[in-house]
Amino acid sequence: MTNTPTNAPRTRQPQDNDEIDIGFLLGSLWDHKIFIVVLAAIFAAVGLIYAMLTTPIYKADALVQVEKKSGTIPGADMAKVLGNGEPSTSTEVEILRSRMILGQVVDQTDLDVQIIPHTWPVVGDWLRRRGIERPGFMAGDDSVWAGETLRISELVTSHDSQTLQLILRSEGRGRYSLLDTDGNPLAPGIVGQKLTVDEPWVELIVSDLTAPAGATFSIIKKSQLAAINGLQSRLEIQSRGQDTGILQLNLTGPDQQEIVESLNATTDVFLTQNIARQAAEADKSLEFLEEQAPKVREQLNDAENRLNEYRLKSDSIDLSFETRNALNSLVSIEASLNELELQESELARRFTPNHPVYRSLLEKKEQLLREKARLEERTENLPETQQQILRLSRDVKVTQQIYVQLLNRMQELRLARAGTVGNVRILDKAVVQGQVAPRRDLIVAAAGIGGLFLAMIIVLLRAAFSRGIVSPEQLEELDLPVYATVPLSEEEKRRSDKRRQIKQDRRRKDGSIKGLLAVRNPADLSVEAIRGLRTSLHFAMMEGSDNRLVITGPSPSIGKSFMATNLAAVCAQAGQKVVVVDGDMRKGHVHEAFKEGSHDGLSEVLSGKLEFEKAIRTSELEGLSWVSRGSAPPNPSELLMQPRFTEFLDYLSNTFDLVIIDTPPILAVTDAAIIGKLCGTSLMVVRFGVNTPKEIQIAENRLATGGVTLKGTILNAMEKKAATSYGYYGYYNYAYKSD
Structure with a gap:
């Protein structure tokens, strides 16, 4: 018996529902909870392995104090009160980070020379950090294990701005071979002896090599600029408190000994530079005074000779009481004017004439000039002989006082230069505070959370794009x-x-x-x-x-x-x-x-x-x-x-x-x-x-x-x-x- 219906194909369309069913999505997450947990656990395990294998980064810190200078001339303290005195610690921070300081640190600590031992991929560095020594079956292998080191006391190359990379392979018994990056031999060498290579031009002294034959190291000679930039990127300087003048220096790196030595060298170079900068001011002033002292001495001799000659010529030896009083007053005013001129020369380098301190000095100078003019007017009524003796005696006494002041000032500067200590003091030497990276707990947590979110996204995307029938109502x-x-x-x-x-x-x-x-x-x-x-x-x-x-x-x-x-x-x-x-x-x-x-x-x-x-x-x-x-x-x-x-x-x-x-x-x-x-x-x-x-x-x-x-x-x-x-x-x- 057969059935031959003549129905035409149906053309109805299924109903589309674009609404987001939150309950369906949450239920999908619950249905796939094992997959989500397993994937999160896998990611957390991978994160833990990564944290264990990654080279640890350590941090060392040191403490430096920048003290305020005391004023060297009258009026300087007033200048500081008015806001134009001592520079802030931000200036010292920039000096610390300058190439002038860090360049000397690079030269002292050989940061431009980097030695990288060849190790097994992925786990080699971890094995060395764990102190695993070379097993017997790895004899002759080019990998480097715990206890195998290379130290270089001198490496000079002809390059200026480019990085040069070489390979050093131990040959055993204090001998080694120097190779280029392609493995081509350049020259053999002996520990403790200078090795010279013509092309590329290299002078190398290996001070210590404790590695069996076959162990290989990569040697990277950086340019000074590259080494300075690398040190700058690892150096962090923070100011402790406001207006305390205390700076904390932090340096990070994988080698604890290197970061301690580099940070100590940074503070020492900064202290030495600061002392040299303070002494340079005294040297400059002393140099100027030493040039002026012979000239003033010659002027004093000329003044004394003119006075003696006039006295012999005029047969006048003594001055009247009135003339002596006028002479003493004029000499005192001249001495004050000379002192003000010294102050003005120092203030002129730091302030404009409109500055209050500068204007106060100029007003005092004008007052002394008026007093000098008044005294000179009084002496015009004296006899001609007394006036001439008065002028010549004044020249002698004023020049004599100037010369004495120069000698005193030179002696002060010599004492200041000899006792210069600068305004920088190292409070704490560098010390390693501990490991700062990788943060194992954070990496494991982040990896686990990442795996959790990835699994949830996979499940939700699969649920969102899944169009399969899940209920009789859909049919x-x-x-x-x-x-x-x-x-x-x-x-x-x-x-x-x-x-x-x-x-x-x-x-x-x-x-x-x-x-x-x-x-x-x-x-x-x-x-x-x-x-x-x-x-x-x-x-x-x-x-x-x-x-x-x-x-x-x-x-x-x-x-x-x-x-x-x-x-x-x-x-x-x-x-x-x-x-x-x-x-x-x-x-x-x-x-x-x-x-x-x-x-x-x-x-x-x-x-x-x-x-x-x-x-x-x-x-x-x-x-x-x-x-x-x-x-x-x-x-x-x-x-x-x-x-x-x-x-x-x-x-x-x-x-x-x-x-x-x-x-x-x-x-x-x-x-x-x-x-x-x-x-x-x-x-x-x-x-x-x-x-x-x-x-x-x-x-x-x-x-x-x-x-x-x-x-x-x-x-x-x-x-x-x-x-x-x-x-x-x-x-x-x-x-x-x-x-």
Whole structure:
């Protein structure tokens, strides 16, 4: 009996829902919690390994005090009060970071020479830090192990701004070979002796080499600028408090000894430079005074000679009381004016004439000049002889005072230069405070959190782009009735996984992966759901034109054969006479459920090699028979379209109460449409979370194009998931089992 509907393909579209379901996303995270935790643990372990293998960075610090200078001339203290006195500590910070200071540090500590031992990749440095010495089987290897060192006391090259790299290989017994970066030998050398190479020009003295033959080191000679820039990048200077003048110097690096030596050299060079800078001021002033002293002495001699000559000429020896008073006053004013001129010369280098301190000095100078002019006016009434003696005596006394002041000032400057200590004091020498990088706890935490977020992103993206059917309501939105929702059987899942593994390994199948679940475990939740399908199917087939049921699906591996064989089993257990036909002559595996081979089946029947009754096999379950797929033919679709297939179906319909046909996926081949056209009822198996609404729509349209009306669907392999409230649907809520 055949069924030839004329329905046109359906063109309805599935409903799209672009809203974000927060509960679904959170549930997806919970469903994949093991994956998330494992990935986070893997990332944390990788972070821990990285933190252990990374070269540690240490920090050393030192403390320096910059004191304020005391004023050297009157008025200087007032200048500081007015805000133009001592420079701030920021000036000293910039001096500390200057190439003038750091360049001397580089020269003193040989920071322009870097020695890099060759070690094993990744773990070599860690082994050296752990103190692992060279094992016996590594004799002659070029790697460097703990206790093997190289020290260079002198390395001079001809380069100015470029970095030169060389390779030094130990030859044992205090000898070594110098190579270029390509491994070409340049010259042999002996520890403690100078080695000279012409091209490239190099002078090298190795002071110590404790490494066996074969151990190799890379030697990098940096330019001074590159070494200074490297030191600047590692040096940090901080001011402690406001206006305290205390600076903290921090230096980081992988070598504890190097950072201590470099930081101590920095503070020492800074202190020496500061003392030299303070002494330079005294040297400059002393140099000027030493130039002026002979000139003033010569002026004093000339003044004394003129006075003596005039006295001899005029026979005037003594001065009157009034003349002596005027002379003393004029000399005092002249001395004050000379002192003001010295002050003015120093202030002129620091301030403009409009500065209050400078203006005060000029006003005092003008007052003295007026007083001098008044005294000179008084002396004009004296006799000519007394006036001349007065002028000459004044010149002598003033020049004499100036000369004495110069001598005193020179002596003060000599004492100041000898006792110059500068205004910088080193409070704390450099000391290593500990390891600052890598921060193991932080790296492990960051890696673990990164792995956690990455796993969550993967799960959320997968959930966001997953379009698989997860509820019966989604099928009903496509106007497809749902006859049953069958939960996933963990036992069958394990057996299916084992079956796939055996197929992949191309090993022989045995009975351990075969058998019907309905016979093996009748109380399984999946079997209970199939019993419900049996009841629904009884009423559905009452509307059909025959007793034939087609089980198909949109794609492979969704449980069609499982559904067909176990549905047949539960129907046979209910007293019906049932036959299962494997309609997939390409890759059908119904025979595995009955623990037999696939030979002598449907393909042999359709090709006329086997009679109808001989193709039907009985099973261990009473009332259940089956037909295998037979040998794989080259043209399955053509065989199904022959009249012999229709005759075979009629024979089965007349012989059995129910004929169940397992067909190939409709989206892969057209066999399901050919078979479905000859049967009265067709059901489509949909895999939970695998088949998308679009696939189901296309599969339904393809069946309709072939003249097959789809009766409904079976939602198979339902899983208990937090991502969807449908996870607790149906038989997950209730299970009734016998003792």
